[in-house]
Amino acid sequence: MAERSLTRKLTASLVPALPYLWLGVFFLVPFLIVLKISLSDPAVAQPPYKPVFDWSDIAGFFSQLDLDNFETLVGDDLYLSATLSSIRIATISTILLLLVGFPVAYAMARAPERHRPLLVALVILPFWTSFLIRIYAWIAILKPEGLLNQGLMALGAISEPLTILNTEWAVYIGIVYAYLPFMVLPLYAALEKMDDTLLEAALDLGSPPWRSFWTITVPLAMPGIIAGSLLCFIPAVGEFVIPDLLGGSETLMIGRQLWSEFFSNRDWPLASAVAILLLIILVVPIVIYRDVEARRLETES
Amino acid sequence: MTRRLSLFNLTSLIFGFAFLYLPILLLVVYSFNASRLVTVWGGFSTQWYGALFRNEALMEAAWVTLRIALLSATLATVLGTLAALALTRYGRFFGRTLFTGMVYAPMVMPEVITGLSLLLFFVAIGLDRGFWTIALAHTTLTMCFVTVVVQSRLMTFDRSLEEAAMDLGAPPLRTFFAVTLPLIAPSIVAGFLLAFTLSLDDLVIASFNTGPGATTLPIKIYSxxxxxxxPEVNAASAILIGIVTLGVVVATLLTKRSAARARRDGH
Structure with a gap:
């Protein structure tokens, strides 16, 4: 019996141990390696950086580390402007997402109850189709001789084709398009729970609709607004595919910089330093997002 | 309560969904274009679909992608379900905060960081880049999504069934297979499908961790x-969109039916 309860205990402890171990090996350790390599010097070798770790020489290991790569990052205007422009593009995109997403989420929450599951499914469906393909679709629409310009010129709205592809505008359109479900779903979840009688009461008491919107709807939707904004802002800062395919060579973004340090310049230590920089920018929004999510899960259960 | 939508709300819905669906629709329509110029309509033709199936490099990439997705989604489903059980059924255990952090971080972490860090790890331990490194990387990313999907089901379901089984003397493992597993099965299937699609779709992490002979479909399409x-990429995209749409519709119908059955059985 004692033996049996021992095996039972062992099986039971495997449940947390296996995923724990997996994430430790494939998430935590790789992350520490990035940190280490960002502090190393590049070497003309394969792999192109100084060795990772030598047990026999721990003091030597630490003395090799330096902040040269971070000095490069701070000293070079390219990285500063890439960082600032990533934050700017992500911020503007998030605001645009709120402007586009809020009316859609609001209308979904006001729709007859039996239609709502279908509407939610329709918002999620594009998310299941390839991200790359959905961005690719916009190239054909936005290019100078593309479908949008063809349509607008046929309608007589413009006489000269608009240049949208390979500008920052194309990046905004791409981000809003690709991330819209991430904004709409948290907003919808918050708005759906809203009690209509509050709005009716406000109306009865003589509050104009716009004021009821700002004093009742927006505060009640706030958890959804915060969750949706963070859910869009965080990945947008590190976005690579959208600026690369739609933004042209002019659009600087930090995720793209990391990619080119790694693939074009083969400077792995500098690419690692860019990764650490990107993480430092995102650590505050990520922590806030985790708190918001934890609180939401608590109130739901 | 049924109520009609105001004009403003109806317009919002129409514009919102047109924005979401028109680009995909145009892509599919232009995959049947006879002209090589993708944006100039030259009549109806299915020639690009034929060209696609004769394109051996693309077919090979599709096969590699499918194998990676199957393998990593299976591993991710097992690991993610275990992680969800650990988070909902184990209370406080040593290092729980770190564990929760490790589950949530990969989902919001920019893909370039995840891709780079895993690559540096594989180089450090001397594992050759290729099929296996992509599969391991995808398992790590997608297990976190499976965890969240299964966890939300485990948090909302009725614990009294599990307790009843235990009270009647069923050992924990037997309780799990006889009571818990059938109840959370739809969420496990949903988690698997999510993991599978995410793996199928990934460009960035696969690009960092790929090696000779392991070109996936997104890498090929991207280049x-x-x-x-x-036009061949249009045709390939249209096929992928068709498969995914069919899959989602079937999955929705299945969950609807199982939900209806659960209601009829008096849950």
């Missing part, structure tokens, strides 16, 4: 797209 629009 073709960088050279300009291609």
């Amino acid at each position: 073709q797209v960088r050279l300009g629009l291609s």
Whole structure:
């Protein structure tokens, strides 16, 4: 019996141990390696950086580390402007997402109850189709001789084709398009729970609709607004595919910089330093997002 | 309560969904274009679908992608379900905060960081880049999504069934297989499908961790797209969109039916 309860205990402890171990090996350790390599010097070798770790020489290991790569990052205007422009593009995109997403989420929450599951499914469906393909679709629409310009010129709205592809505008359109479900779903979840009688009461008491919107709807939707904004802002800062395919060579973004340090310049230590920089920018929004999510899960259960 | 939508709300819905669906629709329509110029309509034709199936490099990439997705989604489903059980059924255990952090971080972490860090790890331990490194990387990313999907089901379901089984003397493992597993099965299937699609779709992490002989479909499509629009890519995209739409519709119908059955059985 004692033996049996021992095996039972062992099986039971495997449940947390296996995923724990997996994430430790494939998430935590790789992350520490990035940190280490960002502090190393590049070497003309394969792999192109100084060795990772030598047990026999721990003091030597630490003395090799330096902040040269971070000095490069701070000293070079390219990285500063890439960082600032990533934050700017992500911020503007998030605001645009709120402007586009809020009316859609609001209308979904006001729709007859039996239609709502279908509407939610329709918002999620594009998310299941390839991200790359959905961005690719916009190239054909936005290019100078593309479908949008063809349509607008046929309608007589413009006489000269608009240049949208390979500008920052194309990046905004791409981000809003690709991330819209991430904004709409948290907003919808918050708005759906809203009690209509509050709005009716406000109306009865003589509050104009716009004021009821700002004093009742927006505060009640706030958890959804915060969750949706963070859910869009965080990945947008590190976005690579959208600026690369739609933004042209002019659009600087930090995720793209990391990619080119790694693939074009083969400077792995500098690419690692860019990764650490990107993480430092995102650590505050990520922590806030985790708190918001934890609180939401608590109130739901 | 049924109520009609106001004009404003109806317009919002129509514009919102047109924005979401028109680009995909145009892509599919232009995959049947006879002209090589993707944006100029030259009549109806299915020639690009034929060209696609004769394109051996693309077919090979599709096969590699499918194998990676199957393998990593299976591993991710097992690991993610275990992680969800650990988070909902184990209370406080040693290092729980770190564990929760490790589950949530990969989902919001920019893909370039995840891709780079895993690559540096594989180089450090001397594992050759290729099929296995992509599969391991995808398992790590997608297990976190499976965890969240299964966890939300475990948090909302009725614990009294599990307790009843235990009270009647069923050992924990037997309780799990006889009571818990059938109840959370739909969420496990949903988690698997999510993991599978995410793996199928990933460009960034796969690009960092790929090696000779392991070109996935997104990597292949990306390198073709960088050279300009291609009608073959349109055809490949239309097929993928068709498969995914069919899969989602079937999955929705299945969950609807199981939900209806659960209601009829008096849950």
